[in-house]
């Protein structure tokens with residue numbers, strides 16, 4: 001059995017035609033799945049009964065077997081999805097309501113665990129179990145919309161895993177999410193966040209409907225960045241900066257730099273000066289992210305020394321960067337009380353986690 005969301009449009013057309021049906025049925029099927037959110041082929045009543053049966057024998061629709069969720073005091077919801085094959089992943093729903101502007105964002109996972117081992121991130125401690133399939137990526141979104149009972153407005157690939165290390169499935173998922181036929185999301189409301197997989201940034205820039213790019217930077221000091229993010233040993237800051245410049249020049253979409261501020265490590269004036277120079281290479285903004293504790297996973301000596309920067313230092317950092325011409329914002333710690341904030345996704349607080357792999 002295969003998930004219908006994992007096969008290409010032409011593969012589906014071949015399946016249909018081989019069985020003597022008209023090609024247009026392929027679009028009808030995917031409309032039923034992506035737009036009407038059928039979870040069973042029997043629900044797609046526009047299809048002949050026999051075709052529904054044949055589809056059910058070969059394909060399934062839904063990858064999520066079980067779902068648990070916790071709601072934060074601030075309205076953030078952390079989902080734990082148990083997948084059909086037994087793996088588990090987390091996704092985080094972040095509502096944001098400022099009068100006329102309302103945003104409903106889902107932070108989506110792209111892998112089960114992550115291979116990159118950033119020192120401030122609980123997901124990295126899990127190691128990489130496997131890449132998510134296209135269907136598993138999409139079903140986080142569909143299941144969240146089903147549970148909250150409304151449409152999401154924004155998607156950010158900032159959950160578990162490095163999306164650019166699951167590149168082919170990321171591209172297929174993006175292509176479906178931004179497909180004019182299904183009208184699920186505007187590409188302007190989708191962000192892919194990377195720790196800096198440089199060659200893939202160049203490739204991502206060239207896709208048909210490019211999306212926003214966020215780069216986890218966290219330091220502009222080569223040595224400190226390598227300590228915080230082992231991937232920085234592979235691709236240096238200059239290479240990352242060149243890739244960001246290429247991304248902007250190709251897509252005309254400004255870059256977002258994510259920057260966690262650590263007490264005494266990267267919260268000083270020297271860092272501001274270097275970061276401003278780095279960020280001004282092309283139109284961009286900096287999101288300052290508070291550091292969230294991850295002491296619910298085993299930490300090494302360096303990781304145990306990491307402390308969040310003081311709030312007055314964060315404010316000063318923001319003002320200094322702004323005064324040097326870089327739009328800078330402080331991101332909230334949405335979902336912190338349920339270990340659902342940035343860097344905290346590692347199955348904390350679930351009693352039944354031993355049943356998940």
Ligand code: SF4
Pocket residue numbers: 114115116117118121122123124125159160161162195343
């Ligand atoms: S921050 Fe992202 S890339 Fe780094 S370990 Fe965590 S999930 Fe992986």
